[in-house]
Amino acid sequence: MQQHEDRPIVILTGAGISKESGLETFRDPDGIWARVSIEEVATPEAFVRDPERVHGFYNARRRGLMSEGVVPNAAHLALARLEREWPGEVVLVTQNIDDLHERAGSRNLIHMHGEILKARCEACGGVTDWKDDLEVATRCPACGEAGAMRVHVVWFGEMPFEMARITQALAAAALFVSIGTSGSVYPAAGFVQEARMMGRAHTVELNLEPSDGVSLFHEARHGPASELVPAFVERILASAW
Numbered sequence: 001m002q003q004h005e006d007r008p009i010v011i012l013t014g015a016g017i018s019k020e021s022g023l024e025t026f027r028d029p030d031g032i033w034a035r036v037s038i039e040e041v042a043t044p045e046a047f048v049r050d051p052e053r054v055h056g057f058y059n060a061r062r063r064g065l066m067s068e069g070v071v072p073n074a075a076h077l078a079l080a081r082l083e084r085e086w087p088g089e090v091v092l093v094t095q096n097i098d099d100l101h102e103r104a105g106s107r108n109l110i111h112m113h114g115e116i117l118k119a120r121c122e123a124c125g126g127v128t129d130w131k132d133d134l135e136v137a138t139r140c141p142a143c144g145e146a147g148a149m150r151v152h153v154v155w156f157g158e159m160p161f162e163m164a165r166i167t168q169a170l171a172a173a174a175l176f177v178s179i180g181t182s183g184s185v186y187p188a189a190g191f192v193q194e195a196r197m198m199g200r201a202h203t204v205e206l207n208l209e210p211s212d213g214v215s216l217f218h219e220a221r222h223g224p225a226s227e228l229v230p231a232f233v234e235r236i237l238a239s240a241w
Contacts, residue, residue: 016180
């Protein structure tokens with residue numbers, strides 16, 4: 001396959017890339033959604049109905065992310081290396097709400113599902129960095145309103161962030177790589193088809209197990225992200241794709 005350094009590499013990451021850093025996945029048989037109902041903690045309706053429970057759920061996730069043992073793994077570090085060393089553009093789109101890509105050094109990053117270390121005010125729309133617990137009584141640091149602060153993540157029923165920018169990148173991509181995703185959550189599950197149809201990109205899945213959409217990829221490799229991703233990055237940087 002020929003290089004296309006004038007066209008971007010687009011990489012999609014999901015919860016599987018952070019699992020080896022100690023974070024739980026959501027859709028595995030033993031994942032978070034197997035124990036907690038989406039409708040109770042991850043919808044706008046849930047927040048209206050029981051904001052204390054929703055805050056509590058994300059407060060626990062936030063504290064877990066900031067615990068001492070949770071650090072970027074070899075897969076995160078390899079993607080940051082690719083961004084630094086590849087002569088063309090690398091666009092990293094993540095479904096993850098953690099900050100492990102940033103800690104690893106990635107900069108050209110789109111958090112399509114938001115960021116758990118940020119909070120948003122429903123009254124004024126202000127977004128601010130946030131590492132403490134959120135409570136119903138928490139006041140917005142921008143407008144002072146109490147009761148309007150929420151975690152800056154995309155709940156079920158809400159539109160993911162920066163979709164226009166993502167679509168533009170997929171249309172221009174020479175290579176699309178999906179890492180650690182279930183292939184069952186849209187719109188991200190449809191990115192491989194967009195990249196193939198609009199950008200005519202070469203498409204690769206790197207996943208612990210075959211995803212729901214594995215047949216849509218030109219290539220698929222399965223195993224731990226901390227092994228597959230560094231090896232794949234080495235291949236790209238050696239101009240072997």
